[in-house]
Amino acid sequence: MRILLLSLFILPYFAFSQNQAKITEVFVDSLSYSQFLKGERKALDASVKMAEKEKIDFYYLRIRAGILNYNDKRYMAALGHFEKALAFYPADTLTQEYLFYTLIHLGKNQEALKLYNGFYYDMRKKLEKDLPTFHAIVLEGGYMSSNASDQYTEKDMIEKPKLYGEIDATGDLWNTHAGIKTPLGEKTSLYVGLSYLNLNKKKEYYWLDMSGVRDTSDEYTYSQIEYYMGLQQKIGKHWEAHFGFHYINYSTASLYSYRDTVFAMFRFYNAAYKDNNWILNAGISGEIGKYLRPQIDLGYSHMGYAIIQPSAALNYYPFGNLNVYGSTGFAISNDSSETRSIFVQKIGLRLSKRIWAEASAHVGNLKNYQEGNAFVVYNVADKISAKYGISLTGYICRNFELSVRYDYIQREGSYTNETKPGNFVKTAYSYQNNSFTGSLALKF
Numbered sequence: 001m002r003i004l005l006l007s008l009f010i011l012p013y014f015a016f017s018q019n020q021a022k023i024t025e026v027f028v029d030s031l032s033y034s035q036f037l038k039g040e041r042k043a044l045d046a047s048v049k050m051a052e053k054e055k056i057d058f059y060y061l062r063i064r065a066g067i068l069n070y071n072d073k074r075y076m077a078a079l080g081h082f083e084k085a086l087a088f089y090p091a092d093t094l095t096q097e098y099l100f101y102t103l104i105h106l107g108k109n110q111e112a113l114k115l116y117n118g119f120y121y122d123m124r125k126k127l128e129k130d131l132p133t134f135h136a137i138v139l140e141g142g143y144m145s146s147n148a149s150d151q152y153t154e155k156d157m158i159e160k161p162k163l164y165g166e167i168d169a170t171g172d173l174w175n176t177h178a179g180i181k182t183p184l185g186e187k188t189s190l191y192v193g194l195s196y197l198n199l200n201k202k203k204e205y206y207w208l209d210m211s212g213v214r215d216t217s218d219e220y221t222y223s224q225i226e227y228y229m230g231l232q233q234k235i236g237k238h239w240e241a242h243f244g245f246h247y248i249n250y251s252t253a254s255l256y257s258y259r260d261t262v263f264a265m266f267r268f269y270n271a272a273y274k275d276n277n278w279i280l281n282a283g284i285s286g287e288i289g290k291y292l293r294p295q296i297d298l299g300y301s302h303m304g305y306a307i308i309q310p311s312a313a314l315n316y317y318p319f320g321n322l323n324v325y326g327s328t329g330f331a332i333s334n335d336s337s338e339t340r341s342i343f344v345q346k347i348g349l350r351l352s353k354r355i356w357a358e359a360s361a362h363v364g365n366l367k368n369y370q371e372g373n374a375f376v377v378y379n380v381a382d383k384i385s386a387k388y389g390i391s392l393t394g395y396i397c398r399n400f401e402l403s404v405r406y407d408y409i410q411r412e413g414s415y416t417n418e419t420k421p422g423n424f425v426k427t428a429y430s431y432q433n434n435s436f437t438g439s440l441a442l443k444f
Helices: 002-022 025-038 041-053 059-071 075-088 093-105 109-117 121-130 154-158
Strands: 136-146 164-183 188-209 212-235 239-260 265-286 292-302 306-316 324-334 339-350 355-364 383-397 400-420 423-443
Touching: 025 041, 025 059, 041 059, 059 075, 059 093, 075 093, 093 109, 093 121, 109 121, 154 164, 154 188, 154 212, 154 400, 164 423, 188 239, 188 265
Parallel strands: none
Antiparallel strands: 136 164, 136 423, 164 188, 164 400, 188 212, 212 239, 239 265, 265 292, 292 306, 306 324, 324 339, 339 355, 355 383, 383 400, 400 423
């Protein structure tokens, strides 16, 4: 009995010791080679982790794991393996080629170019046809419809006991944009753009006098010219800083009213108005492991008053590639009058080799909110309470990228009534926008 009990403890220990003894470089080499030939990517990944615990690492282990991860489109995981394989054997053309294409799949074009420039002539000649693009010309245009004028009636403006009513309703909008992106070295890229926006608006006035209800209206336009500059700077291998500057010059001319107390009546006059806004943003993003990319930003806006906007987002890639990705973010916009919070969720999916779909949701008060390194600015008078969008992006060919986008926007306007002399009441109403945007990027 004692022998049997001892055997229950000793034999497992002996077996464990034997297994431990087998974890050598020769054992890992043989095991990983077998797994590589069978295409067992998950098993090979487990072998890599086992070897790392034993501080075992060598060229063949990394190139095998890199190739199987590459074949499974797990480019982020493959990148780390190929970089380590190349460190073991810098002249290996197989690793060079795989690493070059992995960087392209991950959109790390400037890093791919730097790698390419270090290759020998024969390798550069072989890969020349697949050199990534570094410059891009972007053309974009959009139309946004509004149903604001359907959300109120004449009764809302002047029904007794109201003495006066006015509304400044937001109508349809057209916008265009042109920009160019270019590198300023191996680690720096610059984007500059010019936009024009034309917004149709309508003011309506209603008032009571001796002859009954009277009214007048004014259809006018709000135009906006925008200048944008965005700079991206690589910091080491896994981090990137970005800076954005957005300048907006806007102008309008419309009808205004005032009460003539001498003659006890309302009078109207036309006046033009011009002003400008400007926005600054700075942020940093980086890669943590193979699946996460956190980002933090700090924005400062001058919209007639100062606005501070800190924001943070976590971008994630569940499969280590761009086949499925997501982003969850949060921003706080603060000025002297209020604090606004915005929640942002995005989900992307690769539909085919050349087509991606993305859905997004912005929930919160988006008044004067800015995103995309200050590229998009919501400098609007009416409150935006939510925006939901879907887009499709695809490559017509290697150098042409086409994108179409639809956004459904929930907004809130208001109208003003004078219920008795000197007593003005503001009433809110909800309306919606349907926005359609198309863009074409020529890359070279």
